[in-house]
Amino acid sequence: MVINSRFFNRSELMGFIVLAAVLFVILPLTLDVFRLNLVAKYLTYAFVALGLVLCWGYGGILSLGQGVFFGLGGYCMAMFLKLEASSVENTKIQSTPGIPDFMDWNQITSLPLFWQPFHSLTFTILAIILVPGIFALIIGTAMFKRRVGGTYFAIITQAVAAILTILIVGQQGYTGGINGMTDLRTLKGWDIRPDHAKVILYFVEVVLLFACIGIAQFIRLTKLGRILVAMREQEDRVRFSGYSVANFKIFAFCMAAVFAAIGGAMFALNVGFMSPSFVGIVPSIEMVIYTAVGGRMSIFGAIWGAILVNFAKTSLSESFPQLWLFGLGGLFIAVVLAFPNGLSGLWADYIQPHIDRLFTSRKSKAGWKDNSVADGAPAE
Amino acid sequence: MSDEANKGLLSPLRRKLLMGMAAVPAITMLPKASFAQAPATSAVNTTGLAVTDTEVTVGILHSATGTMAISETGSIEAEKLAIEQINAMGGVLGRKIKFIQEDGASDWPTFAEKAKKLLVNDKVAAIMGCWTSASRKAVLPVMEQYNGMLYYPTFYEGLEQSKNVIYTGQEATQQILAGLNWIAKEKGAKSFFFIGSDYIWPRTSNKIARKHVENVLKGKVVGEEYYALGSTQFNSVINKIKLTKPDVIFTDVVGGSNVAFYKQLKAAGIDLSKQALLTISVTEDEIDGIGGENIAGAYACMKYFQSLDNPNNKTFVPAFKKMWGEKTVIGDVTQAAYLGPWLWKLTVEKAGSFDIDKIAAASPGVEFKGAPEGYVRIHENHHLWSKTRVGRAKLDGQFELIYETADLVEPDPFPKGYQ
Numbered sequence: 001m002v003i004n005s006r007f008f009n010r011s012e013l014m015g016f017i018v019l020a021a022v023l024f025v026i027l028p029l030t031l032d033v034f035r036l037n038l039v040a041k042y043l044t045y046a047f048v049a050l051g052l053v054l055c056w057g058y059g060g061i062l063s064l065g066q067g068v069f070f071g072l073g074g075y076c077m078a079m080f081l082k083l084e085a086s087s088v089e090n091t092k093i094q095s096t097p098g099i100p101d102f103m104d105w106n107q108i109t110s111l112p113l114f115w116q117p118f119h120s121l122t123f124t125i126l127a128i129i130l131v132p133g134i135f136a137l138i139i140g141t142a143m144f145k146r147r148v149g150g151t152y153f154a155i156i157t158q159a160v161a162a163i164l165t166i167l168i169v170g171q172q173g174y175t176g177g178i179n180g181m182t183d184l185r186t187l188k189g190w191d192i193r194p195d196h197a198k199v200i201l202y203f204v205e206v207v208l209l210f211a212c213i214g215i216a217q218f219i220r221l222t223k224l225g226r227i228l229v230a231m232r233e234q235e236d237r238v239r240f241s242g243y244s245v246a247n248f249k250i251f252a253f254c255m256a257a258v259f260a261a262i263g264g265a266m267f268a269l270n271v272g273f274m275s276p277s278f279v280g281i282v283p284s285i286e287m288v289i290y291t292a293v294g295g296r297m298s299i300f301g302a303i304w305g306a307i308l309v310n311f312a313k314t315s316l317s318e319s320f321p322q323l324w325l326f327g328l329g330g331l332f333i334a335v336v337l338a339f340p341n342g343l344s345g346l347w348a349d350y351i352q353p354h355i356d357r358l359f360t361s362r363k364s365k366a367g368w369k370d371n372s373v374a375d376g377a378p379a380e
Numbered sequence: 381m382s383d384e385a386n387k388g389l390l391s392p393l394r395r396k397l398l399m400g401m402a403a404v405p406a407i408t409m410l411p412k413a414s415f416a417q418a419p420a421t422s423a424v425n426t427t428g429l430a431v432t433d434t435e436v437t438v439g440i441l442h443s444a445t446g447t448m449a450i451s452e453t454g455s456i457e458a459e460k461l462a463i464e465q466i467n468a469m470g471g472v473l474g475r476k477i478k479f480i481q482e483d484g485a486s487d488w489p490t491f492a493e494k495a496k497k498l499l500v501n502d503k504v505a506a507i508m509g510c511w512t513s514a515s516r517k518a519v520l521p522v523m524e525q526y527n528g529m530l531y532y533p534t535f536y537e538g539l540e541q542s543k544n545v546i547y548t549g550q551e552a553t554q555q556i557l558a559g560l561n562w563i564a565k566e567k568g569a570k571s572f573f574f575i576g577s578d579y580i581w582p583r584t585s586n587k588i589a590r591k592h593v594e595n596v597l598k599g600k601v602v603g604e605e606y607y608a609l610g611s612t613q614f615n616s617v618i619n620k621i622k623l624t625k626p627d628v629i630f631t632d633v634v635g636g637s638n639v640a641f642y643k644q645l646k647a648a649g650i651d652l653s654k655q656a657l658l659t660i661s662v663t664e665d666e667i668d669g670i671g672g673e674n675i676a677g678a679y680a681c682m683k684y685f686q687s688l689d690n691p692n693n694k695t696f697v698p699a700f701k702k703m704w705g706e707k708t709v710i711g712d713v714t715q716a717a718y719l720g721p722w723l724w725k726l727t728v729e730k731a732g733s734f735d736i737d738k739i740a741a742a743s744p745g746v747e748f749k750g751a752p753e754g755y756v757r758i759h760e761n762h763h764l765w766s767k768t769r770v771g772r773a774k775l776d777g778q779f780e781l782i783y784e785t786a787d788l789v790e791p792d793p794f795p796k797g798y799q
Contacts, residue, residue, distance in 0.1 A: 179488070182517045317482070
């Protein structure tokens with residue numbers, strides 16, 4: 001149990017250093033602002049992937065509705081930004097100045113009550129964490145307390161995603177409908193659109209991502225993380241040992257929801273845009289795909305999955321505007337068929353042994369191997 | 381080895397090659413000679429757009445994949461045809477147009493991302509693109525921030541005006557008012573039933589239509605119903621229509637929902653040759669899916685029909701079919717998309733520059749006499765002066781022109797009294 005006294009084992013430490021080097025140094029130095037902003041967009045999905053590692057990879061709870069929480073976080077942020085962009089002088093041409101443009105089109109003449117608190121940034125930040133968190137708590141409590149799990153839970157999360165999309169599209173006077181909230185401009189008077197703002201937002205996002213990685217890693221290493229894994233492998237045994245399985249599941253699900261919401265809020269800031277197209281079933285499944293491609297057992301694998309899949313999406317669609325979806329689909333099928341543990345499984349199987357050999361030949365055997373088996377991806 | 385080298389030296393090919401080499405300097409003279417009138421790049425491009433001595437790059441940004449692909453493909457085809465025709469005439473300010481096509485994938489944020497890529501990375505001189513209002517709303521802030529020029533082809537709800545957009549389709553009042561006036565006079569219509577898809581364009585259009593019916597035509601709106609995009613169940617509204625018996629059914633249902641709507645209407649026994657129906661959302665493209673037999677007799681209010689009888693259209697339709705196949709049909713938006721590259725070319729030539737600011741300033745007043753819909757002109761507000769036309773759907777999927785306004789209708793994106 002040497003490993004538990006350390007925060008990262010060696011392969012994780014390496015993953016940490018590589019990711020930090022790439023995100024903090026290499027990408028900002030090599031990419032222009034436009035591409036860096038695209039990376040910032042990909043990274044918002046990395047938050048979701050990180051949550052899915054905890055909830056699906058470790059806890060074994062497959063949620064096909066992460067878009068819901070991504071969307072809730074994003075909409076909270078977007079509501080604040082939209083209110084700021086809809087000042088009276090910016091909206092002079094409307095029949096009712098001072099309210100968001102889509103309300104004006106929908107013949108709403110005063111700001112709805114639930115919009116009012118979003119004038120405050122503090123409230124907004126709290127809402128980004130709490131609204132999805134509490135929503136996940138409600139869904140989780142309703143499901144897990146009744147021992148609804150596995151496929152049924154996945155189906156229900158899908159249904160929630162569908163319902164929320166319909167709600168947002170239908171209530172367009174309050175939500176902007178299918179168009180979403182566009183033309184977000186400033187954050188407390190600070191223009192989020194120019195290049196230097198994009199760079200600052202990128203770094204803020206990377207720092208937040210690493211903070212979330214820290215939290216996820218911490219959860220993994222505590223007893224809590226162990227119970228999550230045990231629950232995934234043998235739920236009944238954990239229950240018979242006297243643990244409340246439902247509470248642990250609810251916790252994992254809520255954590256995943258909060259991570260997704262932070263991603264959503266960063267998305268609204270970085271892209272200047274929020275729309276129901278991130279809330280529905282298709283984006284939710286895409287988020288699961290990023291995680292699967294990267295490796296659902298590995299925190300760093302899943303983050304790379306989110307970055308690489310989105311990068312592939314952008315570059316394929318730039319090169320082959322008519323055919324890119326087929327290419328992407330083929331890529332997913334290939335990855336899932338050939339490497340069920342995703343890219344990180346590939347790394348663990350083919351690259352890690354070489355690195356280990358390199359180290360073990362230098363240091364006399366210090367028990368690395370036993371530990372890496374104990375901590376590594378369980379066979380499944 | 382020396383043998384081979386000698387062979388090379390003595391080879392008759394070598395002499396030909398030499399002669400060829402001697403001709404090389406002449407090659408550089410060729411383009412100069414043919415583009416003698418082309419002004420220097422430094423003079424026509426002061427802001428670093430993708431303009432060289434022989435080429436200028438524009439972007440095409442539509443959905444080639446996803447649910448909107450079926451609608452937007454026609455626009456892509458029309459824009460490519462216009463670019464090819466302009467190039468065949470010698471290009472713009474002596475430069476051939478090269479295009480970069482990006483896929484918006486029916487996803488509004490993707491549209492914004494790709495628009496940004498076209499402006500920031502590729503430095504395109506103009507973008508022909510967008511289709512839905514949602515995609516335009518997503519792209520608009522990008523166009524304004526990075527100072528681009530968008531030629532937007534779709535008829536839309538109005539309430540918008542930007543230095544960075546030329547709207548080549550009709551805004552709501554241009555499309556609706558003349559059509560309502562005509563049907564009120566022709567059919568003596570007093571009661572109207574509105575049915576639309578539930579998003580900004582139908583809602584705004586119906587708002588304007590309602591004000592016009594109530595305040596100007598002194599008629600009555602007996603029902604107003606909205607259905608979610610993609611909805612296919614219209615039975616309840618059809619029952620309401622049967623109960624209220626409106627003089628006119630006014631619809632702005634979009635996309636695939638149309639197929640279900642007209643089929644169910646027919647199945648319910650509503651005969652469109654007796655029950656007047658005025659749509660502002662069905663073009664030849666949609667009839668392809670609906671089927672001529674299901675919609676024959678309905679009236680559509682547009683600015684262009686493929687069947688228009690004028691010399692411009694008589695050369696446009698065959699050219700389009702030659703490039704994209706005999707079976708393609710040309711709807712209102714496709715024609716408006718075709719105007720984009722032409723209006724841009726004419727504006728660049730008027731401004732004598734590719735600079736966005738100069739084009740934006742020079743746009744008002746630009747006229748295009750070769751438009752398939754007839755003469756069009758850009759208004760101060762960057763919309764087009766164009767005629768409103770009413771056509772009646774025929775069994776073969778084409779429209780028969782019934783009525784057109786005598787003069788061009790002024791675009792009015794912020795109509796007073798209709799808000």
